[in-house]
Amino acid sequence: MSQSLEGDTAIVTGSSTGLGRAIAEKFADEGANVVTNSRSQDRAEDTAEAIREAGGNAVAAEADVSEKADVEALAQAAVDEFGSLDVMVNNAGTTVEKHVFDQTPEDWQRVLDVNLTGTFYGSQVAGEQMAEQGTGGQIINVSSMFGSVGVQGRAPYNATKGGIENLTRCLAVELAEYDVHVNALAPGYVKTDLAEAPWGEEITEDREWPYYGYTEEHIENRTPLGRFGTLAEVGNCAAFLAAGDHYMTGEVMHNDGGWLAFGWGSKA
Numbered sequence: 410m411s412q413s414l415e416g417d418t419a420i421v422t423g424s425s426t427g428l429g430r431a432i433a434e435k436f437a438d439e440g441a442n443v444v445t446n447s448r449s450q451d452r453a454e455d456t457a458e459a460i461r462e463a464g465g466n467a468v469a470a471e472a473d474v475s476e477k478a479d480v481e482a483l484a485q486a487a488v489d490e491f492g493s494l495d496v497m498v499n500n501a502g503t504t505v506e507k508h509v510f511d512q513t514p515e516d517w518q519r520v521l522d523v524n525l526t527g528t529f530y531g532s533q534v535a536g537e538q539m540a541e542q543g544t545g546g547q548i549i550n551v552s553s554m555f556g557s558v559g560v561q562g563r564a565p566y567n568a569t570k571g572g573i574e575n576l577t578r579c580l581a582v583e584l585a586e587y588d589v590h591v592n593a594l595a596p597g598y599v600k601t602d603l604a605e606a607p608w609g610e611e612i613t614e615d616r617e618w619p620y621y622g623y624t625e626e627h628i629e630n631r632t633p634l635g636r637f638g639t640l641a642e643v644g645n646c647a648a649f650l651a652a653g654d655h656y657m658t659g660e661v662m663h664n665d666g667g668w669l670a671f672g673w674g675s676k677a
């Protein structure tokens with residue numbers, strides 16, 4: 410592990426779209442060899458191809474992060490292709506947005522399997538590889554500001570993000586002897602497929618679910634910086650953590666425009 414990303418190898422799970430894609434592209438810009446990932450080889454390849462076209466190094470590997478054998482194969486792909494695994498970003502995530510009374514056992518389990526178990530497998534497998542290499546490493550677990558506070562309709566999502574944050578602390582302590590840092594990145598609202606769905610739709614007064622009438626304007630007013638975060642800003646924070654030029658482990662880096670710092674309900 411060097412103090413920049415030049416020559417390091419990074420896996421970014423769930424990098425076909427959204428935050429993961431932005432992180433993968435940023436890492437490649439900073440000189441990392443990147444393994445992109447998705448449940449679809451074609452979608453992961455789309456990101457890898459864009460990176461290569463921009464002059465970076467990337468290969469794609471299909472894997473479902475909720476399957477341990479898939480995650481092991483993903484780590485092996487990084488080692489086979491680039492010779493090491495230095496940075497693991499456990500970013501793949503999903504949500505089921507329903508009132509708690511309507512969440513089925515399958516809904517609950519699916520979100521846990523992808524978000525929490527996927528992060529556990531990714532950390533476990535990457536940590537083992539990094540320990541074997543003996544060169545340290547950086548594990549970054551993508552949480553959310555909803556790992557610290559609640560919001561209606563996201564019981565499984567909020568539970569997994571809270572779980573990811575304490576898993577991060579536990580693994581930071583456990584993997585410190587291998588100089589493997591484990592940190593979490595907890596973004597606020599960024600417009601992606603996962604978070605963007607309602608923004609283009611008309612919000613009507615009788616629309617009680619799943620957004621309880623929250624509009625883009627409500628979110629901007631609730632955010633001290635007065636706007637959504639950008640994909641580039643998430644990429645920048647991830648790159649800082651990944652470069653390892655810090656004394657941070659077991660930390661949750663919030664990049665939420667001040668949302669969690671704000672004790673009042675709304676600026677407006």
Ligand SMILES: NC(=O)c1ccc[n+]([C@@H]2O[C@H](COP(=O)([O-])OP(=O)(O)OC[C@H]3O[C@@H](n4cnc5c(N)ncnc54)[C@H](OP(=O)(O)O)[C@@H]3O)[C@@H](O)[C@H]2O)c1
Nearest residue numbers: 423425426427428447448473474501502553599601603604
């Ligand atoms: N957007 C936000 O405002 C926001 C805020 C805070 C935190 N986050 C977190 O950021 C992460 C990314 O979210 P996003 O907004 O970028 O969502 P997104 O655009 O829906 O992207 C989710 C990514 O995860 C992949 N994925 C889903 N299930 C997977 C699985 N089982 N195995 C492997 N890959 C899987 C998807 O790829 P395929 O569908 O191609 O498999 C896709 O690349 C999530 O952990 C989310 O909780 C997002």
